[in-house]
Amino acid sequence: MSATIAMNLRHDWQLEEVTALFNLPFNDLLFQAHSIHREHFDPNEVQISSLLSIKTGSCSEDCGYCPQSARYDSDLTPEALMPIDEVLKSAQQAKDQGASRFCMGAAWRSPKDKDIERVVEMVQGVKSLGMETCVTLGMLTDKQTDALKAGGLDYYNHNLDTSEDYYSEVITTRSYQDRLDTLSRVRDAGINVCCGGIVGMGENDNDRANLLIELANLPQHPESVPINMLVQVEGTPMMGSEKLDPFMFIRMIAVARILMPKSRVRLSAGRTEMSDEMQAFCFFAGANSIFYGDKLLTTDNPMTNHDLSLFERLGVRSAGSSYA
Numbered sequence: 001m002s003a004t005i006a007m008n009l010r011h012d013w014q015l016e017e018v019t020a021l022f023n024l025p026f027n028d029l030l031f032q033a034h035s036i037h038r039e040h041f042d043p044n045e046v047q048i049s050s051l052l053s054i055k056t057g058s059c060s061e062d063c064g065y066c067p068q069s070a071r072y073d074s075d076l077t078p079e080a081l082m083p084i085d086e087v088l089k090s091a092q093q094a095k096d097q098g099a100s101r102f103c104m105g106a107a108w109r110s111p112k113d114k115d116i117e118r119v120v121e122m123v124q125g126v127k128s129l130g131m132e133t134c135v136t137l138g139m140l141t142d143k144q145t146d147a148l149k150a151g152g153l154d155y156y157n158h159n160l161d162t163s164e165d166y167y168s169e170v171i172t173t174r175s176y177q178d179r180l181d182t183l184s185r186v187r188d189a190g191i192n193v194c195c196g197g198i199v200g201m202g203e204n205d206n207d208r209a210n211l212l213i214e215l216a217n218l219p220q221h222p223e224s225v226p227i228n229m230l231v232q233v234e235g236t237p238m239m240g241s242e243k244l245d246p247f248m249f250i251r252m253i254a255v256a257r258i259l260m261p262k263s264r265v266r267l268s269a270g271r272t273e274m275s276d277e278m279q280a281f282c283f284f285a286g287a288n289s290i291f292y293g294d295k296l297l298t299t300d301n302p303m304t305n306h307d308l309s310l311f312e313r314l315g316v317r318s319a320g321s322s323y324a
């Protein structure tokens with residue numbers, strides 16, 4: 001199969017062919033991914049989003065990677081839903097630092113309708129600053145997706161995290177199907193979908209391939225695909241997982257780019273542990289979005305001045321956020 005696959009968006013990827021992509025010699029894989037990347041995007045533009053945890057910790061779910069689960073002793077101070085003026089102050093700061101999208105995350109299994117009303121006010125406030133909005137709040141009902149859409153929300157983040165096979169090793173308090181159901185509600189409401197996963201959780205090659213297949217074979221590719229490297233947090237069950245080979249992470253980005261040629265692939269959590277050179281490889285392989293700002297939700301992210309200097313050294317500019 002040639003690089004011409006990028007001309008048509010496919011939704012019928014099979015494990016065998018995706019495994020063959022993963023197993024290509026590194027240079028061949030990167031060349032193929034980068035060629036496809038160039039067909040759809042300016043290779044020197046990277047979109048930047050900033051994150052804010054608007055409700056922190058005390059979550060009832062048992063996601064094995066997450067410091068915000070109430071079940072683990074992660075040394076985190078729980079915080080109730082933030083007042084809107086603090087959220088807007090933080091959004092303005094992110095905008096001043098150069099972010100085009102503001103992503104607000106809440107440690108909920110699923111929000112209450114009352115919570116959605118307050119989040120809608122935040123969305124409207126952030127939009128009025130001239131930024132794009134994204135929220136990640138857990139599982140939603142139809143009524144809630146409609147309310148978020150009516151409030152002007154641009155993106156909803158809801159990750160599949162891993163393959164269906166490996167899911168129960170990571171989370172037991174909800175099913176893969178629960179995630180897919182919320183994703184289809186978000187899609188049906190007309191909100192852009194941000195959906196990806198985490199690697200470095202002890203999953204195997206098939207799990208990584210199957211996660212990307214699951215994303216690419218959705219009825220529509222997510223507009224935004226965050227690929228997170230596990231941030232190992234003391235107290236969580238995933239602390240101490242075997243570190244993933246950095247080249248495997250870069251391969252993950254490259255295969256995501258090949259399978260979803262028009263989506264923004266985000267080099268997401270885990271960048272503090274990555275060298276500048278590794279990140280440059282990720283951009284070459286097709287990553288064209290990052291989380292920017294000194295914090296992710298509860299853990300550290302590279303300092304903004306470090307990212308700005310990396311962009312300058314690479315000749316990378318920050319982009320608007322258009323879907324190709």
Ligand code: SAM
Nearest residue numbers: 065066106107108136137138159228230231269
């Ligand atoms: N509670 C909501 C949910 O789970 O959908 C929204 C917030 S949750 C923290 C958002 C995403 O952050 C998770 O789906 C997961 O992919 C990612 N995440 C959480 N902890 C992480 C970690 N330690 N390393 C990498 N990604 C992580």
Ligand code: DTB
Nearest residue numbers: 105136226268269296297298299
């Ligand atoms: C995503 O895929 N990664 C972000 C965002 N979507 C919400 C979150 C990463 C969280 C890393 C751990 C933390 O800071 O708590």
Ligand code: SF4
Nearest residue numbers: 059061063066069107
């Ligand atoms: Fe809760 Fe989300 Fe963390 Fe899971 S990932 S424990 S649902 S905040």
